[in-house]
Amino acid sequence: MNTREQKVAIVTGASRGIGSGLAEAYRKLGYAVVATSRSIDPLDDADVLTVRGDIADPATADHVVDAAVERFGRVDTLVNNAGIFIAKPFTEYTDDDFARYVGVNLAGFFRVTRRALPHLLRYGNGHIVSITTSLVDHANSNVPSGLASLTKGGLQSATKSLAIEYATRGVRVNAVSPGIIKTPMHAPETHGALAGLHPVGHLGEISDIVDAVVFLENAPFVTGEILHVDGGQSAGH
Template sequence: MSTETQDQKVAVITGASQGIGAGLVNAYRKLGHAVVATSRTIATADDAGVLTVRGDIADPATAERVIAAAVERFGRVDTLVNNAGVFVAKPFTDYTVQDYAAVSGINLTGFFRLTQLAVGQMLAQGGGHIVTITTSLVDNADARVPSVLASLTKGGLQSATKSLAIEYATRGIRANAVSPGTIRTPMHPEQTHQFLDALHPMGRMGEVDDIVDAVLYLEGAPFVTGEILHVDGGMSAGH
């Protein structure tokens, strides 16, 4: 670890190769943070302030490597953004054992071990911040989008966010979540856009910057913890 990076804040971001994750990497660099970016397919960064770690977040060994790399390279972990997630929309009885394993592996196991390790490091430093990306469908089920596995996993993350916030409220660690509607990213083919736009009371999908801005708000809000911030075009308010 070099002395010039010793006091620089460090953000760990999962699912960082594209979409919201890539937007978060850029945003935290603009804030002046060093970034540890991880995903299964992430490429090596040209920026010396970005350390990339390739791996499947569903494998706890990836979490170990990510936090170890952050501490070895930059000396600390100030923020963890649990952005990696997978969404499989199927009628409940059509979900397979493989679907369950894939969704729970990324959405739950990936969150659990990485957050444990990050909190351990944050406690040693005297504080930190955890932000988890969930989904508005957790609070507002929609018959047009069958989503039991999303609600089972991401709903668990929203409850865990509140538990973490309370458990560590006196020890300098905040925990918050951003609950998006559908966001316009490369994962949604053009032919689905009209349907996805119509799911939102505002009549359109959100943009990556909408979620990035919400995370940055929480980053700079020292009196906010245990918050589930809905950025969903009104989905959670009703239809």
């Protein structure tokens, strides 16, 4: 157990891309980190605990939060980064696609957030940040995204609802709404076409999303915010 006054952040979907960048950023802020994903490997850092688990599995939320409290004694921040995105016409989504979207993007968020909240309330300065998508606010016919909007849009609504519910109880709740970010999920040969979807004409970097989350972490007067980091997508074309 962590006997110091060190804060602790849980980051879901932390094995690569934005999640890995977020885990590293919280370490630089001095936090201990509990990093979880289906395929994450242990790290040579006593202040980083890696927990393998599918966030869609109901047992994972309990496992992750219990592991955080057992190892470090507290939870101060939860970053709901885990998510899936499959672009296809709405009528081509299968029941399995729907179940996977709901399991990861919604049920995973619900279970781990519900499980973590009592710990976030304990010290009166907890923080929840969720990663959504700019397509919720700016649909694009070139990127059919009905299930992403259904599920990530739910997270944006829940962000505002929870922010108000807990506003006087010391827990802030925010979200970051990215455009298309240069991560391993996008093959290099697609970058040119994807860049054209943004008014600024280029993809975002992992550091853009990390910086936005760090800003929210250090902004005690900000709650209920959906921070768009999307190269202008949500503003228009």
